[in-house]
Amino acid sequence: MLGLPFAPPYLGLSEFERRKVMTGINYASAACGILPLSGSKAKECLSMDKQIKYFNLTIAKDLPNVISNSEQLNLYLSKSIFLVSVGVNDYSLNYLINLNGLWTGYTPEAFGDFLLDEFVIRMQQLYDLGARTFVVNAAFPLGSTPFSVVNVTRSKEVNQQINYFTSRVPERLQELQSQLPKFSFTGVGKFQDF
Numbered sequence: 001m002l003g004l005p006f007a008p009p010y011l012g013l014s015e016f017e018r019r020k021v022m023t024g025i026n027y028a029s030a031a032c033g034i035l036p037l038s039g040s041k042a043k044e045c046l047s048m049d050k051q052i053k054y055f056n057l058t059i060a061k062d063l064p065n066v067i068s069n070s071e072q073l074n075l076y077l078s079k080s081i082f083l084v085s086v087g088v089n090d091y092s093l094n095y096l097i098n099l100n101g102l103w104t105g106y107t108p109e110a111f112g113d114f115l116l117d118e119f120v121i122r123m124q125q126l127y128d129l130g131a132r133t134f135v136v137n138a139a140f141p142l143g144s145t146p147f148s149v150v151n152v153t154r155s156k157e158v159n160q161q162i163n164y165f166t167s168r169v170p171e172r173l174q175e176l177q178s179q180l181p182k183f184s185f186t187g188v189g190k191f192q193d194f
Contacts, residue, residue: 077130085137
């Protein structure tokens with residue numbers, strides 16, 4: 001919608017290509033989430049931690065090849081837009097199926113609060129690396145997806161559980177905005193009850 005080119009996938013680029021990209025890089029990975037355990041059964045799953053690690057490598061190794069000094073690099077990063085879309089897989093591939101038993105005894109609210117805390121930690125890490133402007137995609141109602149229909153029979157309850165997380169994302173980001181100079185965000189999707 002912004003008329004920008006699609007950002008190429010990080011793992012799809014050679015080292016040579018990574019050193020020339022100036023239009024952004026896509027670090028996203030299907031079936032992954034905020035928590036490293038989410039999607040850990042996938043062969044090449046890039047958790048948010050791995051995505052941040054690769055972003056850090058881009059800043060340290062690749063961008064200095066096309067941006068000559070640290071002041072210009074910081075300005076470039078501060079004017080960039082960072083799309084963050086996470087949370088759904090942490091529910092669908094972690095909390096709801098609870099294969100490893102880690103979440104036994106966690107209420108949906110306790111898991112949501114834990115996930116929010118972990119999300120804020122990673123957003124702070126991105127900020128510390130130079131990111132300033134974020135577009136955050138709200139987690140969608142998971143209860144009506146094919147995964148949930150097949151694996152979870154309580155679709156309305158599932159939607160309420162994920163909504164606990166989704167509805168609190170803006171207030172947690174507003175807290176960051178009040179603490180971090182030039183941190184700004186906008187939401188995509190609904191940040192309210194589904």
